[in-house]
Amino acid sequence: MRDRAPWRYPARIVPTAFLGIIALGTGLMMLPAATAGPHGAPFVVAVFTATSTVCVTGLTVVDTPTYWSTFGEVLITVLSQVGGFGIMTLATLLSLLVSRRLRLRNRLIAQAESAGLAGGNIGGILIRIALVMFVSEAIIGTILMLRFWLHYDYSPGRAAYQAVFHAVQSFNNAGFTLYPDSFVRFVDDWWICLPVALGVLGGSIGFPVLFELAREARRPAGWSTHTRLTVWGTVLLTSAGSLLFLVFEWSNPDTLGPLGANTKVLAAFFQDVMTRSGGFNTIDLGMMHSQTIAVANIMMFIGGGTASTAGGIKVTTFLLLAFVIWAEIRGEPDVVVRHRRIAEETQRQAVTVALLGVALVAAGTLALILLDERVPFDRALFEVTSAFATVGLSTGITSDLPPSAQLVLVALMYIGRVGTIAVGTAIALNTRRRQYRYPEERPLVG
């Protein structure tokens, strides 16, 4: 009999923990107290919303402010916070564990070591993560509170409530809002859009990078390859995405068209950041040109940083694949990122994460159009990518889908959230030793 204790298989911690919290959240959301009406939420609504909060996605099947009671909204806040904190701590700790195992196996360079975590004990890391989250959310919340109170004339209590709710959603990249049209009403409000967007960006970087930046922000030459890839990748993707949104939607009368030039820039930047996992929107996604939707699909699929609240295949995975292709085209035997050779195992891991992601999105899209023949292909693809990458943007079809299709999205949110981490960790921890080798062969490809 095999020993199945969880500490023997740390890769199982994340899926199990998330399953438990989702089950608890579903139960609580089915209580009559959680909804505005007299009855509790039906099972599919509860499990969808609980998964969407815990996996910090933000897709909804009901209108958040009218369907849920205050208790329900507090539940959404707490579950988003638990989900965001959980994913960041567990992913960070697992990366540390992976690095220690690798060191035991006498490898020279370990991931987390180079990413600046080697010195910390587990308790210290948890406290540091909690502190960064709390401070970030407090800053965002304070700015939002003042703005809601002073500019929009909310009562101080309501301003504080709304500010806390959206600050938590922002840093955790969770994407729920208390407005039926997300953030469209704030499209030209720099005091709302900037803190929210910067909060989303901060949460989507990932703690291994944040910790290293805190120590070495002024010495980029000393950054680890992981930090280097994440930072430059984020800068590159954010600039390119914002620019494409700006150019493609500049004169679209239903999106950026009516806005002033400055506001267009703000809205394009805001939408690009949200697309790579935030999940809010200030322009109507259903009215975007299809070329913009296509770019948004790609950005959602790539997502944010590793061990962050963002989803997707991750910025490092995407950039590493680009470096692999570049090395291959130039005929270089090694994949080199600025004087550092990328380990073969890491290359294969990146390929696996990306191709499994493609397969999952393809299968999910197929399932959605099979289960609801009214759904056009491009809308199904968008919604499935949004669920897989835990983005939460929607062209509006989710609430009208049949329950079976909604459960497909539930599965995609869950797999998209815990799958990449579990697969990545399992691969890194379970690598078998080579006992013997078969003779080599080279089939023709291409």
Added chain:
Amino acid sequence: MRDRAPWRYPARIVPTAFLGIIALGTGLMMLPAATAGPHGAPFVVAVFTATSTVCVTGLTVVDTPTYWSTFGEVLITVLSQVGGFGIMTLATLLSLLVSRRLRLRNRLIAQAESAGLAGGNIGGILIRIALVMFVSEAIIGTILMLRFWLHYDYSPGRAAYQAVFHAVQSFNNAGFTLYPDSFVRFVDDWWICLPVALGVLGGSIGFPVLFELAREARRPAGWSTHTRLTVWGTVLLTSAGSLLFLVFEWSNPDTLGPLGANTKVLAAFFQDVMTRSGGFNTIDLGMMHSQTIAVANIMMFIGGGTASTAGGIKVTTFLLLAFVIWAEIRGEPDVVVRHRRIAEETQRQAVTVALLGVALVAAGTLALILLDERVPFDRALFEVTSAFATVGLSTGITSDLPPSAQLVLVALMYIGRVGTIAVGTAIALNTRRRQYRYPEERPLVG
């Protein structure tokens, strides 16, 4: 000054040769004699049709039987034959060259050697390929001729002409037809559909495999990994694709619905084979369910065998990636296909071909919807995949696209046809020696 002689850079032979033949074909098609009307074809029509024939794609911007004269149709036949023969011989010879270079570098196992080509000289190989093509086309043509003559009451001359035209199109996977609705009128005719489908299948296997099968058909245990992957991959994809088409379209009143059960099976099999590069259709693609279109996209992208008249990323590339992921998930240090280890270089080559294909299809789709805003995303994706994989199936939008978008498809057909071969060969031939290695690092992915 660097030496740029073509024999120093054999990877450049294929792109250059195809460019030359396309230019010649374009010029000939602009002659008034090539069209049914009094004037020659405009440049965009000529370059599109010439590229589509030479790259054995089959996409059209005009109705073949009414637009072109008999001379124009003969041109299409000759150019398809030259293109199909060219791609098979050049790809086969380059794979042989690659294997010889590798042997010079003291590698033990060489691709073409294991694929059964090592003994042949260049002249012998060309003659064998020409012979297989001629005999196959003669058999298909004879069956079609008899059927056209005896069953459809064509005059003997017309039956022979139609038979030769479609036999050449079939084995070369070229996809042009002399009927405005492709092969829809023959949907229930086994004497037409079976020879054409088997011809397409034969042409899409690739010569390295055909030669090995000719020698070792009865001894599968001795097959090279390349042959093994191609044969089982083709069987697997053809069965799975036919079954999905059959299930998805079984009761669709606009496609398989009105047909008898046997005819449904024939039509589903025919359509799956055509999707992986043949380019004919017996059911109206524009009326298919979107789930069937989604499966067709995937099948088109995968395509046929290496060094064949089929396009796409190739069956071996697709299966190798599946084996890479499988090994990765199981934590195996080597990728093993039935007691043979797949070389690291081959794995990286497969990843490069597949990811460049994805990038090209994404960029092409984006370009198409940017250049013509009336085109829906899913139709643009289908047409672009069809062009990249030189399949030639169409939902009917190509002829209505603006010239700029048609030129994008021309570029995709050309790159899709010569790109994978050129990239694959360039990679294999130009691999640089490792002078020194940088220290290894392991960024976090997923």
